[in-house]
Amino acid sequence: MRETIGFAAFGPGEELRPYRFERRDLRPDDVAVRVTFSGICHSDLHAVDALPTGGDPFVPGHEFVGEVAAVGADVTRFRVGDAVAVGNIVDSCEVCPACRDHREPYCVESPTTTWGGIDRHDGTTTRGGYSAEYVARDRFVHHLPAGLDPAGAAPLMCAGVTTFDPLRRAGVGAGDRVGIVGLGGLGHIAVKFAKALGAHVTVFTTSAAKVRAAHDLGADAVVVSTDDAAMAAVGQTLDFVLDTASGKHDPSPYLRVLRLDGTLCMLGTPDRYEPEAMALLGRTMTLSASAGTVRTREMLEFCAAHGIVADVEVIPLAEVNTGFQRLANNDVRYRFVLDVAGAQVAA
Amino acid sequence: MRETIGFAAFGPGEELRPYRFERRDLRPDDVAVRVTFSGICHSDLHAVDALPTGGDPFVPGHEFVGEVAAVGADVTRFRVGDAVAVGNIVDSCEVCPACRDHREPYCVESPTTTWGGIDRHDGTTTRGGYSAEYVARDRFVHHLPAGLDPAGAAPLMCAGVTTFDPLRRAGVGAGDRVGIVGLGGLGHIAVKFAKALGAHVTVFTTSAAKVRAAHDLGADAVVVSTDDAAMAAVGQTLDFVLDTASGKHDPSPYLRVLRLDGTLCMLGTPDRYEPEAMALLGRTMTLSASAGTVRTREMLEFCAAHGIVADVEVIPLAEVNTGFQRLANNDVRYRFVLDVAGAQVAA
Numbered sequence: 073m074r075e076t077i078g079f080a081a082f083g084p085g086e087e088l089r090p091y092r093f094e095r096r097d098l099r100p101d102d103v104a105v106r107v108t109f110s111g112i113c114h115s116d117l118h119a120v121d122a123l124p125t126g127g128d129p130f131v132p133g134h135e136f137v138g139e140v141a142a143v144g145a146d147v148t149r150f151r152v153g154d155a156v157a158v159g160n161i162v163d164s165c166e167v168c169p170a171c172r173d174h175r176e177p178y179c180v181e182s183p184t185t186t187w188g189g190i191d192r193h194d195g196t197t198t199r200g201g202y203s204a205e206y207v208a209r210d211r212f213v214h215h216l217p218a219g220l221d222p223a224g225a226a227p228l229m230c231a232g233v234t235t236f237d238p239l240r241r242a243g244v245g246a247g248d249r250v251g252i253v254g255l256g257g258l259g260h261i262a263v264k265f266a267k268a269l270g271a272h273v274t275v276f277t278t279s280a281a282k283v284r285a286a287h288d289l290g291a292d293a294v295v296v297s298t299d300d301a302a303m304a305a306v307g308q309t310l311d312f313v314l315d316t317a318s319g320k321h322d323p324s325p326y327l328r329v330l331r332l333d334g335t336l337c338m339l340g341t342p343d344r345y346e347p348e349a350m351a352l353l354g355r356t357m358t359l360s361a362s363a364g365t366v367r368t369r370e371m372l373e374f375c376a377a378h379g380i381v382a383d384v385e386v387i388p389l390a391e392v393n394t395g396f397q398r399l400a401n402n403d404v405r406y407r408f409v410l411d412v413a414g415a416q417v418a419a
Numbered sequence: 420m421r422e423t424i425g426f427a428a429f430g431p432g433e434e435l436r437p438y439r440f441e442r443r444d445l446r447p448d449d450v451a452v453r454v455t456f457s458g459i460c461h462s463d464l465h466a467v468d469a470l471p472t473g474g475d476p477f478v479p480g481h482e483f484v485g486e487v488a489a490v491g492a493d494v495t496r497f498r499v500g501d502a503v504a505v506g507n508i509v510d511s512c513e514v515c516p517a518c519r520d521h522r523e524p525y526c527v528e529s530p531t532t533t534w535g536g537i538d539r540h541d542g543t544t545t546r547g548g549y550s551a552e553y554v555a556r557d558r559f560v561h562h563l564p565a566g567l568d569p570a571g572a573a574p575l576m577c578a579g580v581t582t583f584d585p586l587r588r589a590g591v592g593a594g595d596r597v598g599i600v601g602l603g604g605l606g607h608i609a610v611k612f613a614k615a616l617g618a619h620v621t622v623f624t625t626s627a628a629k630v631r632a633a634h635d636l637g638a639d640a641v642v643v644s645t646d647d648a649a650m651a652a653v654g655q656t657l658d659f660v661l662d663t664a665s666g667k668h669d670p671s672p673y674l675r676v677l678r679l680d681g682t683l684c685m686l687g688t689p690d691r692y693e694p695e696a697m698a699l700l701g702r703t704m705t706l707s708a709s710a711g712t713v714r715t716r717e718m719l720e721f722c723a724a725h726g727i728v729a730d731v732e733v734i735p736l737a738e739v740n741t742g743f744q745r746l747a748n749n750d751v752r753y754r755f756v757l758d759v760a761g762a763q764v765a766a
Contacts, residue, residue: 169678169679170679170701173679175679175701178679178700178701180655308527331516332516332517332520332522332525335703338696338699340696341696341697342696343695343696344693344694344695344696345692345693345694345696345699346691346692346693347691347692348690348691349685349687349688349689349690349691349692349706350688350706352685352692352704352705352706353525353706353707353708354517354522354525354705354706354707354708355705355706356682356703356704356705357699357703357704357705358699358701358702358703358704359696359697359699359700359701359702360700360701361700361701
């Protein structure tokens, strides 16, 4: 086994503490990744809050970059020292229609998630990337293109793919009118993607304080969504709206700004959505997961070509609890990234 | 003005009574239709229940057939005596994107409905087809193909177009797996359409008593939706589900039987839909209205080619209140149609 060290939560809502644990010995198709930067995602926070009492220590982290430390006997795509990136899925069934189409997040047998998943071979529970080393199947490890800042690239592996995939599936291109709801970790990068794809971008935010920031990111228009007159003035003009807001909220206003046949794509997952029926008339609503392996590679190439990374605030791994607290208060622009390689971790 | 006679409700939930009133004199593009058969739709019932107190007399009816009684000076598509059909829309703005695309139900200025609408020229409130004569703009009057039983054809103009349009927009064709939720006025004709389009059809019903009827209509499979095991056995196999159930219900089970990228199309309109968020993962949900003018003509030709009409129970216009009561109790297979031409109406 390969000993490593990370930060774990030991109970619901508890602060994370240093934790020494073992990764599996490399299987023939495994890659060991020495983690350098690991992003803090809202779902890390939610998972800690929702932990069962008395369960296994929980190591968050599902968007990280690093270097290949070792490879299994059959691995040909990677060599020790390669810069790589890992996202929120590390295995899937490979045989269902979704997997055959390289859309592994929609695997009908459920994909193996990077933390809290059950390994398909040894039945162990996966532990995430707030740790010095991660071991993953080579299919779910991706080359990190040269030229991308590693810290800014880490959030691409969750916030990035999760927003890039629905924009691409919707065929967003030059001249399309796209709305982005929310300007957090996901929203800010969605604005960059939509602009790079050539769209006219309208940002919807509940916070008047974010109007300037939205324009700075490239938004063509910004609407404070609590301003009914401003919302009505948008008309039924948008082709596609990507709703990145994580809390429960009424999607109806974002359906009503869509043209006929327009699509509202949700990314947050409350228990239920509750749109007004008439707001869905002639429009569609969907929920998108993260992206599959092929799209993830496409996104990384797109980011390299367009110079896109997340706007991040890098903090030492040892300050993860401060990061969690500030994220819970929406006090970050736009993503915390943990400096794992540079951390002085004492178990 | 043209005097006519029909049945009207004079207050919320009241029984309908004979009512003598005037239709407008023909404008140059108007057609006067002598109504022969007029279907009873759930929304007629709901509209009467929801009437304001002290308002104008309300004449229901928005799916009817008849003969042309007179034409305006500029009308060229119709001659006196032509067999015609009228649905639930009688005018629209003509200039918005939806109207230019002949999808008038989605007119951004709101279409003029056959009853309860505001005429775009004289501002009067439209009165429906439970009446001896109706006057409508020629664009919204359709030739009734020869060979279609007129009584069975009347419901095609609402129940028919409302189910035909989403099936066609979804591109349903040979070998597609389609689900139809509910086996009432809309559902039974949706089964006929889906079968005629070549699909494998699964009917979902809450009533075990309807299983045989669904098979008789051509369904390949019937699932009693309260049977969790039977629902689970469907798997994630359907390409498209058309939900014709009018009462408020949880759409989640009908999302979960869809394959990746499958669509659930709702036809009923409660205040809000409340699907479980995760049931929408990788699937879409929409609400469809009735069909525009071009699709309506396509449907009528399709029905003539495939010998499709609604299964109806014809009752005299004077028995409309009995029909309403029985429809409220779901006691009809599958649509009541009022015999208007044969009625002895005494005002």
